[in-house]
Amino acid sequence: MPKAEKILEKFNLKKTNFRLELVELFQSSSSSLTADEIRQKINSTNDKVTIYRALTAFEKKCLIHRVPDKSNLIRYALCQKECNQTHHKHNHAHFICNICAKTFCIEDIKLPQINNTSGFKISKTQLTLEGSCPSCN
Amino acid sequence: MPKAEKILEKFNLKKTNFRLELVELFQSSSSSLTADEIRQKINSTNDKVTIYRALTAFEKKCLIHRVPDKSNLIRYALCQKECNQTHHKHNHAHFICNICAKTFCIEDIKLPQINNTSGFKISKTQLTLEGSCPSCN
DNA sequence: TTTATAAACGCAACTCAGTTGCAAATATAT
DNA sequence: ATATATTTGCAACTGAGTTGCGTTTATAAA
Ligand SMILES: [Mn+2]
Ligand SMILES: [Mn+2]
Ligand SMILES: [Zn+2]
Ligand SMILES: [Zn+2]
Numbered sequence: 001m002p003k004a005e006k007i008l009e010k011f012n013l014k015k016t017n018f019r020l021e022l023v024e025l026f027q028s029s030s031s032s033l034t035a036d037e038i039r040q041k042i043n044s045t046n047d048k049v050t051i052y053r054a055l056t057a058f059e060k061k062c063l064i065h066r067v068p069d070k071s072n073l074i075r076y077a078l079c080q081k082e083c084n085q086t087h088h089k090h091n092h093a094h095f096i097c098n099i100c101a102k103t104f105c106i107e108d109i110k111l112p113q114i115n116n117t118s119g120f121k122i123s124k125t126q127l128t129l130e131g132s133c134p135s136c137n
Numbered sequence: 138m139p140k141a142e143k144i145l146e147k148f149n150l151k152k153t154n155f156r157l158e159l160v161e162l163f164q165s166s167s168s169s170l171t172a173d174e175i176r177q178k179i180n181s182t183n184d185k186v187t188i189y190r191a192l193t194a195f196e197k198k199c200l201i202h203r204v205p206d207k208s209n210l211i212r213y214a215l216c217q218k219e220c221n222q223t224h225h226k227h228n229h230a231h232f233i234c235n236i237c238a239k240t241f242c243i244e245d246i247k248l249p250q251i252n253n254t255s256g257f258k259i260s261k262t263q264l265t266l267e268g269s270c271p272s273c274n
Numbered sequence: 275t276t277t278a279t280a281a282a283c284g285c286a287a288c289t290c291a292g293t294t295g296c297a298a299a300t301a302t303a304t
Numbered sequence: 305a306t307a308t309a310t311t312t313g314c315a316a317c318t319g320a321g322t323t324g325c326g327t328t329t330a331t332a333a334a
Contacts, residue, residue, distance in 0.1 A: 018283085048320090108255065114246060120243065120271065123269075128263040129263070130259070133256070151310055153300080172291080183312075187313070190312085
């Protein structure tokens, strides 16, 4: 896992206290995060708009990616090394726990290959699983 | 396709003009609908809260089911005959068009069978495809 | 070390989907 | 006709996410 400083440098993002802390928070999280969860877990007391803008910037630089959420919130998780600085490249499933409402990236489960059907041209596939996560079992 | 009247009768829902029109709208729609799309397409000029409450009631009676939406809106489509009055039972994929933003049920594509992995107990599977739909191609 | 610049930030005000409470209307059964 | 539960409308609210704008700050050049 590259140092948070190095990551921000690599993407020409300024190394502010908040953004350093945000990268580290994502790196240390086993599941994904919403803006509100970030506000609760982080030491800095930044405005929510700062959080939203950082998330948007991080997503554009392929540092984090959106994951599905039980309540249709915007939720993010760290990208893996397959993602380069301009394109997201994911091949894993996501798991939503119906008890704790967390969403997990499941690298063990790869996406099925789905072919175009009756006029639908498929450019992206998402596989979302629901149930109960290890901590809730 | 059963008559709208029969459907409302079957579920002990009152046959109001609005709800009859709503059932018929779903039956004649090739893709799914949000509350706002319903308000635009329907003749009745009901309050939005009436639409939301009808959708909630219809979903509970397994007349319609939620489908994914490009912008995280709540979006519904008609259920198929497999759903009984108390339980939803779906085995199809969904397709989101990145051009017109509609979501379609794709009965041709069945869900893959995914096994539990490393402590995650899977009780439901969702397969969401993205791309361009027949009308947009 | 100072200065210039773009990036990041905070505040406030806003948008918009969806919800809740409550009273009035209406479908339907008796 | 009457009673009852369901449905509806209005109004007010909630909460996530956005936008505008002026200020601060990280960083690099002078
Ligand atoms: Mn993921
Ligand atoms: Mn469907
Ligand atoms: Zn859990
Ligand atoms: Zn389309």
